[in-house]
Amino acid sequence: DGGITQSPKYLFRKEGQNVTLSCEQNLNHDAMYWYRQDPGQGLRLIYYSQIVNDFQKGDIAEGYSVSREKKESFPLTVTSAQKNPTAFYLCASSSPRLTGGGRQPQHFGDGTRLSIL
Amino acid sequence: GQQVMQIPQYQHVQEGEDFTTYCNSSTTLSNIQWYKQRPGGHPVFLIQLVKSGEVKKQKRLTFQFGEAKKNSSLHITATQTTDVGTYFCAGGRDSNYQLIWGAGTKLIIKP
Numbered sequence: 001d002g003g004i005t006q007s008p009k010y011l012f013r014k015e016g017q018n019v020t021l022s023c024e025q026n027l028n029h030d031a032m033y034w035y036r037q038d039p040g041q042g043l044r045l046i047y048y049s050q051i052v053n054d055f056q057k058g059d060i061a062e063g064y065s066v067s068r069e070k071k072e073s074f075p076l077t078v079t080s081a082q083k084n085p086t087a088f089y090l091c092a093s094s095s096p097r098l099t100g101g102g103r104q105p106q107h108f109g110d111g112t113r114l115s116i117l
Numbered sequence: 118g119q120q121v122m123q124i125p126q127y128q129h130v131q132e133g134e135d136f137t138t139y140c141n142s143s144t145t146l147s148n149i150q151w152y153k154q155r156p157g158g159h160p161v162f163l164i165q166l167v168k169s170g171e172v173k174k175q176k177r178l179t180f181q182f183g184e185a186k187k188n189s190s191l192h193i194t195a196t197q198t199t200d201v202g203t204y205f206c207a208g209g210r211d212s213n214y215q216l217i218w219g220a221g222t223k224l225i226i227k228p
Contacts, residue, residue: 031214042205042220065220073222090159096214102148103209105162106216
């Protein structure tokens with residue numbers, strides 16, 4: 001089955017620690033995204049990548065870093081500079097091909113819940 | 118920057134009543150997509166609207182895109198327990214593949 005796999009499902013971070021969230025897709029999508037969702041809130045874009053070896057900051061990139069060395073992988077590192085990392089992190093991917101003037105829908109993984117110890 | 122406002126934040130309905138959520142953008146959108154997120158789950162794509170004034174239906178769900186392509190609505194007729202979740206609109210930008218997400222409307226069925 002094609003899809004997006006995020007791991008781990010739950011993650012705990014200690015003070016001063018960097019942690020990396022994994023996101024792998026086998027949908028052959030060029031574009032990948034990382035979102036943060038806080039309880040009762042919408043999705044806020046952290047980083048996105050439209051092609052391998054290229055990525056752009058979203059609305060809340062401070063304290064986070066990403067890499068895109070392979071088409072299928074887009075890991076997110078939550079650094080110690082992110083002072084309030086507790087949230088639900090969602091990875092998504094989409095094909096860039098236009099469909100009648102629109103955009104291809106985004107497909108999401110099951111998410112990673114990050115908490116501070 | 119560009120924003121999409123979505124109201125209401127919550128809507129409590131009795132099973133069988135109707136439900137509506139509205140999205141309004143500060144700028145013209147190239148398209149709008151709707152997603153549903155079940156409790157504890159991830160957003161799942163429902164539909165996309167592209168044309169000015171477009172109306173699409175999926176069984177009991179009716180989606181509309183305004184004439185100016187700045188607003189959209191989702192209406193559910195005769196809600197069922199399976200409709201519970203949070204409904205998000207997300208507007209497309211012409212310049213890239215990002216979506217501008219509304220804050221979502223949570224549909225709650227009263228016991």
